[in-house]
Amino acid sequence: MAAAEPKPPAGVAAARRLARGCWSAFWDYETPKVIVVKNRRLGVMYRSVQLLxxxxxxxxxxxxxxxxxxxxxxxxxxxxxxxxxxxxxxxxVWDVEEYVKPPEGGSVFSIITRIEVTPFQSLGTCAESMRVNSATCDSDEDCVAGQLDMLGNGLRTGRCVPYYHGSSKTCEVTGWCPVEDGASVSQFLGKMAPNFTILVKNSIHYPKFQFSKGNIEHRKDGYLKHCTFHEVSDLYCPIFKLGYIVEQAGENFTELAHTGGVIGVIINWDCDLDLSASKCNPKYSFRRLDPKHVPASSGYNFRFAKYYKINGSTTRTLIKAYGIRIDIIVHGQAGKFSLIPTIINLATALTSIGVGSFLCDWILLTFMNKNKVYSHKKFDKVCTPRHSSGSWPVTLALVLGQAPPPPYPCSTDPGEAGHLQGEGQSQEGAVPPPRPRPTSAPSEQMVDAPSRGAGPGLCASQPSQQDYTLTDARGLAQL
Structure with missing residues (x-):
């Protein structure tokens, strides 16, 4: 006799069964089942979500x-x-060549409104500024010769000398003398600055749509020589007064002229190219760009110098300029009808409507009183026949539901299937047939209990011999 094969351990067998079950479930096909639920509150919620x-x-x-x-x-x-x-x-008197920096006329420029002038600076030795760290002294011992402070004005000589005014003393340095803090003179240029005019020429191009436009109206009657910007009557006359720009930004001109600041002129080109080109117009807005309420970083100033020679020695005038810096910022967006984004957004809209079904299904299967009945009605398991029938009308009638086959268990073991099928038949023979009821009753559609002859997990199988003869003549006529 051949030796009996050893049985695998129980854990291994269970793992194999689990693997076979997962592999079989992987190839299952799921299709939605439509159930009509006669519930007013749930229906109102469903339609409300769809409407939103x-x-x-x-x-x-x-x-x-x-x-x-x-x-x-x-x-x-x-x-x-x-x-x-x-x-x-x-x-x-100051003209454009002196108070506009840089003079090239770019998108960023400054208009000087106040200056602090230190005239007749020449290379020599003088007292250091008191604003420099450790610059004050009482004697020469407090000053280190050759020391160079990066925030100072020159190289220290090692001497302690009187300051420009008062009784204080600071360390002496070699550099451009006198230093700025000791001899500067302030001059205000903002008296007539609000009347300065600024011409802003701007042209844009959208390469994707081959569309170009400018912000100046094409006229030959000298229109730009006598117009100023108005949002309604003179939209295409981009000549702005400096006072108008500061006012539109919500600032006080006198305060801004003393401390300096940065004003942004924003030009927005939002164009709907499905309309005519005349509907694509620039929109101007103005706002302050530097942090007004942060003293450490608010304001705007810069330094420059003018050099000349006196008696063969180089001399310069140092100017610390406070001004209003103008930044021209251009942005925009153009759009034109296209079939591809239309189809994509329509598909997204139609797909999103299904959110209402998902929400109502969750409420139906979780919080409703008869959630188990709804779950049984919603989820069915149907198995396809193992062998195709020999008559195509029968097969087509089965697919269309005209001749439902007898159920049998979804099992791969023929013996087990036959056993369950026989058991179902015996139970069916013991139970009297149900009393016929109207098929149009809502309760029959909604909470119809499963058939007593087929237990849970039974599904469609190969039709028996008696099913080859169709009794539904109307169904064959429809075929």
Whole structure:
């Protein structure tokens, strides 16, 4: 006799059964089952969610965001500026060449409104500024010769000398003398500055749509020589007064002229290219860009010097300038109808409507009183026949539901299937047939209990011999 094969351990057998079950379940196909639930509250919630989603996509996505368009952001842009005007200070008349820095007319420029002038600086030795750390002294021992402070004005000589005014003393340095703090004179240029005019030429181009436009109206009657900007009547006359820009930014001109600041002129080109080109117009806005309420970083100033020679020695005038810096910022977005984004957003809208079904199904299967009945009605397990029938009308009738086959268990073991099927038949023979009821009753559609002849897990199988003869003549006629 052959030796009996050793049985695998129970854990290994269980693991194999689990693996076979997972592999079999992997190839299952799931299809939705439609159940009509006669519940007013659940129906109101379902339709309300659908309505909200529909309103969101119609109003916000398609009307406000215009998601049916192909869009392009960040147009190609060029900016040219020109400032005109004169002003007075305590000592002289200032013109554009002196108070505009840099003079090239780019998108960023400064208009000087106040200066602190230190005249006749020459290379020599003088007292250091008291603002420099450890610059004050009482004797020469407090000053180290050759010491160089990066925040100072020169190289220390080692001597302690009297300051420019008062009784204080500071260490002597070699550099441009006198230093700024000791001999500077302040001059205000902002008396007539609010009347300065600024011409801003801007042209944009959207390469994706081959669309270009400028912010100046094409007229041959000298229109720009006598106009100033107005949002309604003179939109295409981009000549702004400096006082108007500061006012629109919400600032006080006198305070801003003393401390300096940065003002942004924002030009926005939002264009709907489905309309005519005349509907694509620039929109101007103004705001202060530097942090006004942070003393350490608010304001704007810079230094420059003018050099000349006196008796063969180089001399310079140091100017610390406070001013209003103008930044021209251009941005925008253009859109035009395109079929691809329209289809994508329509598909997204139709898919999102299914959120209502998901929410109501969750409530139905979790919080409703008859959730087990609903779960049984919603989830069914159906097995396909192992062998195809020999008659195509029978097969087609089975698919269309005209001749339902007898159920049998979803099992791969023929013996087990036959055993369960026989058991079901014996139970069916012991129970009297149910009393016929109207098929149109809502309760029959909603809470119909499962058939007594088939236990849980039974599903469609190969039709028996008696099913080859169809009794539904109407169903064959429809075929």
């Amino acid at each position: 989603i529909l309103l969101y996509f119609v109003w916000y996505v398609f009307i406000v965001q215009k998601s049916y368009q192909d869009s392009e952001t960040g147009p190609e842009s060029s900016v040219i500026t020109k400032v005109k005007g004169i002003t007075l200070s305590e000592h002289k």
